[in-house]
Amino acid sequence: MTIMPRINQKTSDVVKRLAGLLVCILLIALFVFYIGPALEQTPALKPVMQAIDERGIEANMYFYTEVEEFSEANINMNNTMAYPPRSP
Amino acid sequence: MADEIVKNVGKWEWSEMWKKEDWWAIWLGFAMLLFGLFVYLNNAPADLHQKIAKANGILAAESARAPFKTVAWHKAVDAKKKLKATSSEAGKKITLYTKGPHGWSSNPLDAFMMGKSDAEAIKEKALAKYEAAEAKAAAALEAAKAAEAAAGDFTNETLNTAAVTAIAAWRAAHEKASKAKKKAGAKPYNQIPYLIGLCIFLAIFFGVGMKGMGKPTIKFMVGFGFVFLIAVLSFAAGTNATMKSLGIGYAAWAILFGLIISNTVGTPKWVMPAVQTEYYIKTGLVILGAEILFGKILSIGVPGIFVAWVVTPIVLISTYIFGQKIVKMPSKTLNITISADMSVCGVSAAIATAAACRAKKEELTLAVGLSLVFTSIMMILMPAFIKAVGMPHVLGGAWMGGTIDATGAVAAAGAFLGDKALYVAATVKMIQNVLIGVIAFCVAVYWCARVDCAPGERVSKMEIWYRFPKFVIGFIAASILFSLIDQGMGKDVSYALVDHGAIRGMSKIFRGWFFCLAFVSIGLATNFRELKHHFAGGKPLILYVCGQTFNLILTLLMAYIMFYLVFPEITARI
Numbered sequence: 142m143t144i145m146p147r148i149n150q151k152t153s154d155v156v157k158r159l160a161g162l163l164v165c166i167l168l169i170a171l172f173v174f175y176i177g178p179a180l181e182q183t184p185a186l187k188p189v190m191q192a193i194d195e196r197g198i199e200a201n202m203y204f205y206t207e208v209e210e211f212s213e214a215n216i217n218m219n220n221t222m223a224y225p226p227r228s229p
Numbered sequence: 230m231a232d233e234i235v236k237n238v239g240k241w242e243w244s245e246m247w248k249k250e251d252w253w254a255i256w257l258g259f260a261m262l263l264f265g266l267f268v269y270l271n272n273a274p275a276d277l278h279q280k281i282a283k284a285n286g287i288l289a290a291e292s293a294r295a296p297f298k299t300v301a302w303h304k305a306v307d308a309k310k311k312l313k314a315t316s317s318e319a320g321k322k323i324t325l326y327t328k329g330p331h332g333w334s335s336n337p338l339d340a341f342m343m344g345k346s347d348a349e350a351i352k353e354k355a356l357a358k359y360e361a362a363e364a365k366a367a368a369a370l371e372a373a374k375a376a377e378a379a380a381g382d383f384t385n386e387t388l389n390t391a392a393v394t395a396i397a398a399w400r401a402a403h404e405k406a407s408k409a410k411k412k413a414g415a416k417p418y419n420q421i422p423y424l425i426g427l428c429i430f431l432a433i434f435f436g437v438g439m440k441g442m443g444k445p446t447i448k449f450m451v452g453f454g455f456v457f458l459i460a461v462l463s464f465a466a467g468t469n470a471t472m473k474s475l476g477i478g479y480a481a482w483a484i485l486f487g488l489i490i491s492n493t494v495g496t497p498k499w500v501m502p503a504v505q506t507e508y509y510i511k512t513g514l515v516i517l518g519a520e521i522l523f524g525k526i527l528s529i530g531v532p533g534i535f536v537a538w539v540v541t542p543i544v545l546i547s548t549y550i551f552g553q554k555i556v557k558m559p560s561k562t563l564n565i566t567i568s569a570d571m572s573v574c575g576v577s578a579a580i581a582t583a584a585a586c587r588a589k590k591e592e593l594t595l596a597v598g599l600s601l602v603f604t605s606i607m608m609i610l611m612p613a614f615i616k617a618v619g620m621p622h623v624l625g626g627a628w629m630g631g632t633i634d635a636t637g638a639v640a641a642a643g644a645f646l647g648d649k650a651l652y653v654a655a656t657v658k659m660i661q662n663v664l665i666g667v668i669a670f671c672v673a674v675y676w677c678a679r680v681d682c683a684p685g686e687r688v689s690k691m692e693i694w695y696r697f698p699k700f701v702i703g704f705i706a707a708s709i710l711f712s713l714i715d716q717g718m719g720k721d722v723s724y725a726l727v728d729h730g731a732i733r734g735m736s737k738i739f740r741g742w743f744f745c746l747a748f749v750s751i752g753l754a755t756n757f758r759e760l761k762h763h764f765a766g767g768k769p770l771i772l773y774v775c776g777q778t779f780n781l782i783l784t785l786l787m788a789y790i791m792f793y794l795v796f797p798e799i800t801a802r803i
Contacts, residue, residue: 161493169466169485174335177471189609190474192645197408200608201467201478202637203576203744205659206520206737210640212728213310214655218528218803219720220306224285224292225802 241695250508253438255703258515262707265519265735266714269726272317281721284308296383297393300373303400309721314730326423327738329464332473340465342419351415359409366406369399400648428457431742435508445502452503456753459486460745476605476638479741480576480748484594487752496753506750510584511700513743514669517577518707519736521666522715522727529656530799532791536631537660540780540787544572545668548776556772560763561680562588565672566596567769571776574662575600575634580744581665585673585701586680590751591759597748599773600634608638612645623800626650627788630657632780653803666708673701 181190193200198210205211246252274280287305295302314320330340339347376395380388432453440446463483466472472482490496496504526534545568552564566588570579576597583593611633615625626643630653633639639658643651677696678688688696711732715723763769792800 158494162489165489165493173466173469173472177469177475181471181474185613186609189612189641189645193474193641194470195405195408196644197411198637198640198644199473200637200641201473201476201635203478203480203635204517204520204574204737204740205636205655205662206728206732207741208637208640208655210644210651211636211655211659212733214652215525215528215659215728216306216310216724217652218656219724220288220302220309221298221802222528222530223720224288224302226291226295226297226302227293228296 245699247441248443249699250438250442251511251699251703253441254508254511254515254700255706257434257438257512258518258703258707261516261739262519262711262731262736265731268319268323269314269317269730269734272314272319272730273726274312274314274316277312277722277725280312281309281725285721294383295377295380297389298396300370300377300396300399303396309724312721312725312729314726315734316729320730320734323734324738327427327742328420328423329741330420330424330461330468331418332468332470333465334470337465337469340468341421341424343415343417345417348415348417352413355409355412355415359406359413362402362406362409366399366402369395369402373399397648404648424461427742428454431457431746435505435512438508438512439505448499448502449505450503452500454503455497455500456503456746456749459483459490459749459753460742462486463745463749474641476608476635476641477601478576478635478637479745480597481601483745483748484597484752487749488755488757489752491753491755492757500753504750504753506590506747506754507584509743509747509750510580513740513747514581514584515700515703515707516736516740516743517581518666518704519711520732520740521663521708521712523663523708523712524715524720524723525663526660528660529653529803530796532627532788532796532799533657533660535791536627536784536788537657538664540631540784541572541661541664542668544776544780544783545569547779548572548772551775552768552772556768556775558768558772559765560589560592562586563592563595563763563769564772566592567599567772568776569668569672570596570600570634571603571773572780573664573668574636574658575604576744577636577662578665578668580747581669581704582672585669585698586676587698589763591755591763594751594755594760595763595769599769603773603777604633604635604638607633608635608642612642612650615646615650621793622646622650623653623792623803624785624788626653627657627792628781628785630654631661631784631788632777633658636662649803666705669701670705673698 180186192198196210199208202208284305287301291299291302291305315324331343333339343351373392373395376388376392380392383389432450435453436446436450439449460479460483463479463486466482466486467477467479472478487496526538548568548571549565552558552568553561558564562583565586566579566583569582570576572578573582579593579596579600582588583596588596607629611629612625614620615622615628620628625646626649629642629650630639633642633654636658639654640651643654674693674697677693681696682688711727715727718726
């Protein structure tokens with residue numbers, strides 16, 4: 142007699158957990174496919190987003206070696222310091 | 230994290246070197262770095278030294294000839310930029326085998342595979358843009374050459390200014406054309422077999438260490454497939470074009486995906502042997518050591534050192550003291566991790582500091598989360614403010630480089646303002662990135678000597694050694710070794726063989742994977758309730774906001790003093 146309620150309880154627990162996972166996946170999809178692109182188009186964000194897109198910047202990277210612009214900056218700065226334009 | 234680590238307390242045994250996680254992180258990390266050095270030093274670009282000598286000859290002549298960077302000066306630098314060991318056949322193969330998911334916009338499957346017809350369609354669309362950009366760049370080059378020729382012997386200030394403006398316009402057009410060319414090179418691909426191969430390789434790679442430590446290797450390998458899969462999905466989410474632009478990278482997704490799984494359906498028990506946060510982080514940090522080249526700190530001369538290496542430690546220590554005395558942070562490890570990620574460089578600094586002081590995994594998660602949120606905000610607000618008030622771009626660049634946490638966001642904010650701001654911001658940030666090694670070492674020593682002991686206890690040097698997190702030695706040793714190689718080769722050769730060889734072609738790739746595996750593991754082992762407890766009273770937020778405000782004021786002040794009052798000649802050169 143006590144086994145059936147326990148199984149029911151377990152099943153409802155599994156359903157709850159799966160439902161939670163599904164809701165999270167839907168929320169992520171909503172953010173990636175709708176909210177994120179909408180945010181990109183807002184007047185406040187659009188100019189920076191355009192600069193990122195035009196130059197193909199990896200704006201979500203965490204260390205200087207992961208971003209190509211840092212290599213560009215480094216070699217430019219090294220040569221600027223080593224071969225500076227002469228004084229006018 | 231603190232619960233999972235092995236503390237070396239009270240005595241030293243040589244067997245630690247093949248039984249303990251810290252040492253395995255060192256051996257595995259160094260094996261990878263030495264392999265990278267071997268591959269790339271043996272695959273140098275053809276005629277490397279002759280090409281560098283030729284470019285430097287032009288640079289020296291142009292430097293003596295003109296009071297501004299001429300067209301020939303820029304072309305000589307461009308010629309040096311192309312010299313990369315990663316462009317060799319071996320480099321291309323390593324990239325192919327270890328690359329994560331590709332970039333995508335609307336179809337997530339594009340992250341893993343793309344058919345010939347889709348690739349052709351993208352190529353065709355991008356080709357038209359590239360051709361237009363290339364035509365603009367060619368026209369801008371002709372205009373720049375004409376303006377430079379018109380300047381003649383460079384005695385007329387008006388003509389010189391016109392030439393500088395025309396050259397800057399050409400560089401901007403040239404940059405756009407280069408980026409458009411990359412997009413026009415779309416090819417069909419199927420990354421899945423390579424990802425499976427990489428998963429097997431990494432399972433064996435870490436499995437060797439697990440075996441050495443006497444942990445269940447087979448169980449680890451079985452669970453590893455799941456952790457790797459979530460890491461792949463995290464990278465895929467991070468390569469989405471919109472997420473890239475918004476600054477939301479793989480670390481955020483890895484933690485989020487892990488948290489969702491563990492707090493909904495629960496992390497499967499068979500996965501738990503592969504949830505090895507510390508092991509992945511420590512190995513990743515040893516490899517990261519190679520990317521910390523001390524020669525970089527002189528990249529922009531003394532002003533850069535003051536902005537990045539004087540302000541940053543002052544802000545870090547002040548914020549930590551403020552957190553202890555005023556905010557009364559309940560956890561010292563959370564306090565120092567937030568202080569470091571806010572003052573140094575976000576996620577990577579948080580990882581290094583948290584590992585050095587043995588912070589809890591939830592504390593690292595919280596610090597990373599705060600950093601990511603504020604990075605996205607500052608990436609938008611700071612360039613807008615600089616533009617609105619008409620701040621000089623060198624000053625604005627230095628300010629953003631010293632204060633925005635995440636490295637990629639610094640590049641984005643700088644690029645919005647222009648090349649000058651981008652180069653200064655990126656250089657200051659890069660110098661700050663190098664500080665991670667010193668910070669991690671000092672935090673590890675301070676924690677062993679002052680924090681992890683009874684009140685009033687005096688800890689002997691030997692006791693500090695016993696307690697010291699040994700992987701930090703590997704981290705520092707890798708940094709010293711690569712810094713010496715970098716200095717010994719000279720900047721130009723090192724750029725081709727180390728920077729664009731062992732570092733970007735090996736260290737960067739695997740360190741990214743290891744940190745991603747670590748963040749997935751953190752998520753898979755964390756309960757939302759544990760996170761809530763650490764955020765009680767909003768103290769971490771107060772600490773971050775107060776520390777960042779101080780950072781913004783002090784960095785701006787120091788940048789102004791250094792670039793405009795003390796060393797204006799350096800600013801003029803830039």
